[in-house]
Amino acid sequence: MKYRTVIGLEIHAELLTKSKAFCTCSAEFGGGENTKVCPGCAGFPGTLPIFNQGAVTLAVKAGLALNCQINKYSVFDRKNYFYPDLPSAYQISQYEYPICTNGYIDIGGKRIRINRIHIEEDAGKLVHDDLEGVSLADYNRSGVPLIEIVTEPDISSAEEAREFVEQVAQRLKYAGVCDAKMEEGSLRCDVNISIMPYDATEFGTRTEIKNLNSFKSIVRAIEYEYQRQCDLLESGKKVIRQTLHFNENHGTTKPLRSKEEAHDYRYFPDADIPAVLLTDEDIEKIKATMPELPDSRIKRYTEEYSLPFADAKLLVSEKALSDFYDEAVKVYPAYKQVSNMVLVELLRRLNDTGASIDELKFTPAQLAELVKLSDEGTVSKNAAKDILLIMFEQGGHPLDIAEKNGFIIKDDIELIEKTADEILAENPKAVAEYKEGSQKVFGFLMGQMFKKIGKSASPQTVKEILNKKLSNL
Numbered sequence: 001m002k003y004r005t006v007i008g009l010e011i012h013a014e015l016l017t018k019s020k021a022f023c024t025c026s027a028e029f030g031g032g033e034n035t036k037v038c039p040g041c042a043g044f045p046g047t048l049p050i051f052n053q054g055a056v057t058l059a060v061k062a063g064l065a066l067n068c069q070i071n072k073y074s075v076f077d078r079k080n081y082f083y084p085d086l087p088s089a090y091q092i093s094q095y096e097y098p099i100c101t102n103g104y105i106d107i108g109g110k111r112i113r114i115n116r117i118h119i120e121e122d123a124g125k126l127v128h129d130d131l132e133g134v135s136l137a138d139y140n141r142s143g144v145p146l147i148e149i150v151t152e153p154d155i156s157s158a159e160e161a162r163e164f165v166e167q168v169a170q171r172l173k174y175a176g177v178c179d180a181k182m183e184e185g186s187l188r189c190d191v192n193i194s195i196m197p198y199d200a201t202e203f204g205t206r207t208e209i210k211n212l213n214s215f216k217s218i219v220r221a222i223e224y225e226y227q228r229q230c231d232l233l234e235s236g237k238k239v240i241r242q243t244l245h246f247n248e249n250h251g252t253t254k255p256l257r258s259k260e261e262a263h264d265y266r267y268f269p270d271a272d273i274p275a276v277l278l279t280d281e282d283i284e285k286i287k288a289t290m291p292e293l294p295d296s297r298i299k300r301y302t303e304e305y306s307l308p309f310a311d312a313k314l315l316v317s318e319k320a321l322s323d324f325y326d327e328a329v330k331v332y333p334a335y336k337q338v339s340n341m342v343l344v345e346l347l348r349r350l351n352d353t354g355a356s357i358d359e360l361k362f363t364p365a366q367l368a369e370l371v372k373l374s375d376e377g378t379v380s381k382n383a384a385k386d387i388l389l390i391m392f393e394q395g396g397h398p399l400d401i402a403e404k405n406g407f408i409i410k411d412d413i414e415l416i417e418k419t420a421d422e423i424l425a426e427n428p429k430a431v432a433e434y435k436e437g438s439q440k441v442f443g444f445l446m447g448q449m450f451k452k453i454g455k456s457a458s459p460q461t462v463k464e465i466l467n468k469k470l471s472n473l
C-alpha cells in the first residue's frame with residue numbers, strides 16, 4: 001500500500017431525553033407518522049423554542065465520558081439550509097461555542113483526539129415511495145436532541161474507526177446519554193476520509209460519507225472509499241471534495257452533493273435561546289452522577305481482581321452485566337470463580353433465550369451464593385450448572401433448590417461402594433477393557449455411577465472408590 005488513510009469521524013448520538021430539545025413533544029422513537037409534532041418542531045413562523053435542560057446534562061455527561069473539557073459558556077446558533085426534512089429551513093446547533101472541547105479516547109495505546117461535542121436538533125425523515133413516485137415527510141424526529149462528536153483526523157484504518165465508534169457507543173450507554181441503537185438510527189456516523197503518500201506532509205483531498213448506521217457499514221465504506229481514491233490517484237486523476245452516500249447493497253459510494261463550507265450555512269447565534277451557563281458546582285453535581293466507566297472497570301478487574309484481559313473486556317461489554325458481577329463479588333469475592341459462572345454459564349443462558357440481565361429471576365447475591373456452594377463442595381460443579389438453570393427458569397435460592405433436588409453432596413460411602421460393586425458386575429466388558437489399559441472406559445463407568453446415585457455424591461469420592469474397586473479386581 002502506497003497511501004496511508006486519514007480518517008476523521010462525526011458521530012451523531014440521540015440524547016435519551018423524554019421530550020424534544022426545544023418543545024415538549026415526545027422524543028421517543030417510532031409511532032405513527034407526524035404524531036409527535038407541534039407548531040414549534042414543525043417550524044411554523046412565530047413559535048418560540050422552550051429549551052430542554054436535560055439535553056445539557058446529558059451532553060455534559062457525554063463530555064465527561066469522553067475526557068472532554070466542559071465549557072461553562074456555550075451558545076446555540078442557526079445553521080441555515082433548505083431541505084424538505086427541515087421545515088424551519090435552519091437547524092439549531094452550536095458553532096463557535098460548543099458545550100465540550102478537547103477530549104480523547106485511547107485505543108490500543110493510541111490516542112484519538114476529540115475536537116468538540118456540540119448539541120443540535122435532529123431533522124425529520126423523508127420516506128420515498130417509489131411506487132407512487134412521491135416523497136412523504138415525517139417530522140416525528142424533528143427537534144430530537146442530538147450531540148455531534150467530532151474527532152481530529154487521527155484515525156488511520158477502518159478497524160480503528162470501528163473500534164473508536166464501539167468505544168464511544170459503549171461509554172455513552174454507560175453514562176445513560178444515548179441508547180446507541182445503530183439500527184434505529186440513534187447513533188449514526190459520518191466518515192471524512194482522505195489518502196496521502198507515506199512521505200507526504202500535506203493531507204489529500206477528503207470526501208465525506210454520510211449517515212453510516214452499522215459498524216459493518218463503517219468498515220465497508222472506508223475500505224471501498226480508500227480503494228476508490230487510490231485508483232483515482234494511480235490513474236492520474238484527482239479526488240474531488242464531495243459528500244457521498246454509501247449504498248449498502250452494492251457496497252459502493254455515490255456522490256450526493258459537492259461539499260459545503262461552513263460559511264455556506266450562514267451560522268449566527270439564535271436570539272431566541274439564551275446562552276448555556278454552567279458553574280463549577282453544576283459540573284461537579286453532574287460528575288457525581290457518573291458511573292464508573294468501562295476502562296476503569298477493566299483496570300480494576302485485571303489489576304485488583306487478576307482476571308484475564310479478555311474476561312474483563314467481556315464483563316464490561318454491557319453495563320448491566322458488569323454491575324451484576326460487581327454486586328455478586330461484593331457478597332462473595334472469589335473473583336475468578338464468579339466471573340466464570342457469569343461469563344460461561346449465565347451468558348450462555350442469556351444468549352440461548354435472548355433474555356436480558358434486567359429480566360433475571362435471581363439476584364447477584366444468589367448467584368454468588370451458588371458459586372460459594374460449589375467452591376465449598378456442598379454441591380458438585382455439574383450440579384451448580386443445573387441449579388443455575390433452575391434459578392434461571394423459576395428463580396429461587398440456590399441452597400433450597402439444591403436440597404429439594406437432592407444435589408447436596410452427602411458422600412454416603414457405603415452407598416457409593418455398593419453402587420460401584422453393582423456397576424462393575426453389570427459391565428464386565430468395560431472392566432476387561434480397563435484392565436487392558438483403556439482409560440476411556442473409566443469415564444463411562446463414572447457416568448454409570450452418577451446415573452444410579454444422582455448428584456448427592458462428589459465426583460472426587462466416586463472416583464476414588466471406583467479406582468480402588470478396579471485395582472482390587
Ligand SMILES: [Zn+2]
Pocket residue numbers: 020023024025036037038039040041042143
Ligand atoms: Zn414539538
